[in-house]
Amino acid sequence: MRSLNPSMLGSVALLILFLLAWQFGPGLLGMPEFVMPKLSRVAQETVSMWGTSGLLKHTLITAFEIIVGFGLGALLGVMIGVSLGLSPSAEAMLSPYILALQIAPKVAFAPLFVMWLGYTIYPKILIAILIVFFPVMINVLSAIRTVDPDMINLVRTMNASRWQIFRLVEFPSAMAALFSGLRIASTLAVIGVTVGELVGGNQGLGFLLVDAEGQGNTSGVFVAIVMLTLIGVLAYGAVVWAEKRVLHYLPKAMLSTQ
Numbered sequence: 001m002r003s004l005n006p007s008m009l010g011s012v013a014l015l016i017l018f019l020l021a022w023q024f025g026p027g028l029l030g031m032p033e034f035v036m037p038k039l040s041r042v043a044q045e046t047v048s049m050w051g052t053s054g055l056l057k058h059t060l061i062t063a064f065e066i067i068v069g070f071g072l073g074a075l076l077g078v079m080i081g082v083s084l085g086l087s088p089s090a091e092a093m094l095s096p097y098i099l100a101l102q103i104a105p106k107v108a109f110a111p112l113f114v115m116w117l118g119y120t121i122y123p124k125i126l127i128a129i130l131i132v133f134f135p136v137m138i139n140v141l142s143a144i145r146t147v148d149p150d151m152i153n154l155v156r157t158m159n160a161s162r163w164q165i166f167r168l169v170e171f172p173s174a175m176a177a178l179f180s181g182l183r184i185a186s187t188l189a190v191i192g193v194t195v196g197e198l199v200g201g202n203q204g205l206g207f208l209l210v211d212a213e214g215q216g217n218t219s220g221v222f223v224a225i226v227m228l229t230l231i232g233v234l235a236y237g238a239v240v241w242a243e244k245r246v247l248h249y250l251p252k253a254m255l256s257t258q
Contacts, residue, residue, distance in 0.1 A: 037219040042226070045219035053208060053220075059227050062193060062204040065121050066231060069128020070189035074182060076129065077136025082174075084137075085144025086166070102134045107195055114200030124196030124204070131192035132185040139181030143174035179243040186239045190232040205231075 023039040025031075033041060049055040080098075084091040106127055113123035151169050160168065197206020205224045212220025 034216060034218050037222060042219050042222045045217070046223050046226075049208070049220060049223055053211075055208070055223070055227070058204050058208050059231070061121065062197065062206070062228070063231050065124045065193045065196075065204065066128060066189045066235060069125040069193060070132050070186060070235065072125070073129040073132025073189065074136050074185055077133045077181065077185070078140055078178065080133075081137040081140030082144060082166075082171070085141045085174075086170075091141070098134075098137070101130070106130055106192060107199070110196050110199035113196070119200055119202045121203075123200060124193045124206075127196040128189045128192035131188045135184045135188065136178065136181040139177040140174050143177035144170055147173045175247060179239065179247065182239045182243075183236060186235040187232050190228055190235065194228055 019039055026033075026036040026038055037045075046055065084094065109130065110123060110127055113126050117123050117126075147170050151173075152165055155165050155169055193204070194206045194209075197204040198210055201207040201210075205228050209221055209224035212218075212224060
C-alpha cells in the first residue's frame with residue numbers, strides 16, 4: 001500500500017485546524033455573529049441561499065463568466081505575446097500602449113463597460129479578459145525571446161521554414177512559461193469577474209455578496225466569498241491538471257519551479 005504524501009497530510013491537517021478555529025474561535029473571542037459568524041452558521045446560510053436565493057444559478061453564471069473571460073484573455077495573450085516575441089519592432093511600437101492599458105486600474109473600466117453594455121455578462125467578461133491578458137502575454141513574450149538560438153540554427157540547417165521553426169522549436173519552448181502565466185491568470189479571472197459583478201451586476205456571486213452586505217447578512221457575504229474561492233481553486237487546479245498532461249515530458253522539479 002502506498003504511503004500517504006506527508007505534504008498532503010499536512011495540508012489536510014491545516015485545513016481541519018482552520019475549520020475548527022472558524023467554528024469555535026468567534027465564540028471563544030466573544031465576537032458577535034454580525035462580525036464573524038461561525039462555520040456552522042455559514043453552512044446553514046449556504047443551505048438557505050441554495051433554496052431561496054438561487055445560489056446555484058448565480059454560481060454557474062459567475063463560473064461561466066470566469067471560463068469565457070479566462071479563455072478569451074489567454075488566447076489574446078498568446079497571440080499578442082507570440083507576435084511581439086517574433087517581431088522586436090512591433091514590440092517597441094506597441095509595448096507603451098499595452099503597458100498603459102495594464103497600469104490603468106481595472107476597477108475604473110468596470111463602470112464604463114456597464115454604461116456601454118448594460119447589466120449583462122459582457123462587462124464582467126471584458127474585465128476578466130483585460131486582467132488575464134497581461135500575465136499570459138508577458139510570459140509568452142519572454143519565453144519566445146529566450147529560446148536557445150542554437151536550437152533555431154540547428155533546425156535552419158535542415159531547411160526548415162519559418163513556420164516549422166515556430167511550431168517545432170519556439171512555441172514548444174514557450175509552453176512552460178505559458179502555463180505559468182495561465183496559473184496566475186486563472187486566479188485573476190475570478191477577481192476580474194467579481195469586480196465587474198460588484199460594480200454593476202444583477203446576477204452572479206458578486207451580486208449576491210453586495211445584496212447580503214446591504215441586508216447586513218454577514219453569513220451571506222461569507223457564503224459568496226467561499227463559493228468564489230472554490231471556483232478559483234477549481235480553475236487553478238484545472239490549469240495544473242492540463243499542465244501536467246501537456247508538459248509530461250518535463251522533469252517534475254522543473255514544473256514545480258514554474
